[in-house]
Amino acid sequence: MKTALRIVIGISVAIVAALPLGKIALDRGEQVNAMWLLLAAFCVYFLGYRFYSRFIAAKLLVLDAQRATPAERLDNGRDFVPTNKWVVFGHHFAAIAGPGPLVGPVLAAQFGYLPGTIWILLGAIFGGCVQDFLILLFSVRRDGKSLTEMAREEVGRLGGFVAYLAIISIIVILLAVCALIVVNALKASPWGVFTIAMTVPIALLMGFYLRRLRPGKVLESSALGFVLVLLAIWAGQVVSRSAVVSSWFSWSGPVLATVIIVYGFAASALPVWLLLAPRDYLSTFVKLGTIAMLALGIIALRPTLHMPALTRFVDGTGPIFAGKIFPFAFITIACGAISGFHSLISSGTTPKMIRREPETRMVGYGAMIAESMVAVMAMIAACVLQPGIYFAINSPAGIVGKAPEAAAATISNWGFPVTAEGMHVLAQSVGEETLYNRTGGAPAFAVGMAHIFSSSLGGQTLMAIWYHFAIMFEALFILTVLDAGTRVGRFMIQDALGHVWKPLGRTSWYPSILATSGLIVAAWGYFLWQGVKDPLGGINSLWPLFGIANQLLATVALCVATTIVIKMGKQRLVAVTLVPLLWLVSVTFTASWHKIFDPNPRVGFLAHARQLGASAIPSLDASRVILNDRLDAVVTGLLIFLVALILVESFLLWRRVLSGRQPAAVKESPFVMTRFAAEEQG
């Protein structure tokens, strides 16, 4: 009876899901309400969680409630702590939710809302959620080991090495692209720069409150910090209206990039915890609150999507980034659909907090669904804008021209009407001089979010405040990703160099700290500088590179997962990991091929270098761009080569195991009976 009821509920939800999916996919020439998107997403997530994740948990992984987790066996009250599943869920979600699911969908909206939305939903259900769930469970069964350690033990030494290099590469490119987003959002924006600058004294005050006045009361101090940040946003408006004071905070892209590079180095090399720790808390506080507010705002406003389902740019001529839907839509949206970076979190802190094995399903699969939902909301925020406005904000000057009239005319000629006057009014309403050429996705997302918030609360009078709130929110948590990432990168380099010369591996030896901090900052700083100086806005070359690196890390994670599945003797169900793996291989390898060899100079790095080299008047700028293009091509080629190596190594291992030439033995921790089961029964 129960089974019949489940089947009836499942079929009903499937029918309900088919309606909004059909609506968003088939409506042409009509504007669609965002609620259809949300409804479709809810139904797809429900079906995915209720049936697919349950199938994986029961048939593939055979989750064992009797088996003690490392959190229980190795409980030390520090990093191994058995924790309530809802708390782990929230903790894991807070760790995986970064700027990626907000920025990627905004950029991919240049194809229209449909391709990105379908990829977000299907990519998450069959790819991202599966990856996070499986890597989490496999790490739980291996005492919370990291992805690199699992790759080394289960695939081979080469696998571990490739995973290590992939992680370092993705960290470098991620940090560069994150920094570039902040630069593009804050350049020539005294209001934005002032607000972010004010978070420094606010964080110091929070640090003082935490250490001296109320030790350990982080929530209190974060709430206090949040109120002060709101005041800073309000004060930013006053600053932007004063000609003298606003000139102090009106910085160009290169100046902002320099400041961010110095900040990254200081955050990694100097003991500035009094600033960084409270700012990290403040950023998390703002991030979680804003995501919740955005969800409520969309539900309250039920906005209409002005972006068509598909735009003319599906042919690969998009102004934001060049390249056709396949493969570029699938690497532009990584977080929100499938992100290799999540496998680091799923094999980092989270497995050490899981109390019972079956909870990995809710935490791993469920938190990724929540992240995917954030990506859908970002897509909505971008698509509620008039397409002309969306393209005016996101298109680089190199494509649409610097003069407002020229840019508006170019964009209108594409079939997306916009006027220079309209853009000027919009810029004034959000308290900016101009909104043209604000590439990177963050300003477009902020305008969309401000539109949703101001329509629900405060009207046009609060539009500027909401816009700067959104910019502050994005910049603040991107900067915490930046300082945390630089430190993690520094630790990884120290760890590797320690094998060459022991003192270099000592995390407390200052010469080593300075040298390795300098190395990691120089690496991402170089790419950042390249992006800032790029006439095409930098995003055109850096975001696809980031997407490729991130998806390649997911390829490594799925390789490890597939290997373990085969070794577990579950070959019959290997499609669960093999299908997303093959999809990612086809996407990343095709994208890399295009980025290196495509004859279109807007797509291929080498073609672009050739085009510049052939120009009549060679300049210093042109030679620098040529060098950068070639470097980008080499980096992409190297990443692909490394991942090809792990694929070959994995394939050979699978063949040996399947043909019986190698025993199918997984390297799990021995079974220990949990005491929680007995406690619950007693």
Next chain:
Amino acid sequence: MKNQKRATSMEDPPRVWFPGAAGKTHLSRLAWLPRFAAILASLLQEIFDESAYHRFLERNQISSSTRAYAAFREENDRLKAQRPKCC
């Protein structure tokens, strides 16, 4: 220490969950609220390291003070510095 029940997030509140699950009166329909609030509080305390600080105090058998918090920060920050934040 390991087997002691700690005043942290590992404690599970009673298993009454969603509206209507506990019975039919108006009051009992709201029985899920305290549990929801408790979990939300635990979640925030975990994310913002307040639970970690309490565990630190228990582990070292000391009470909260500026010196204890400084020691906790030193230990905790070293752990946190090695954790990546996702993109």
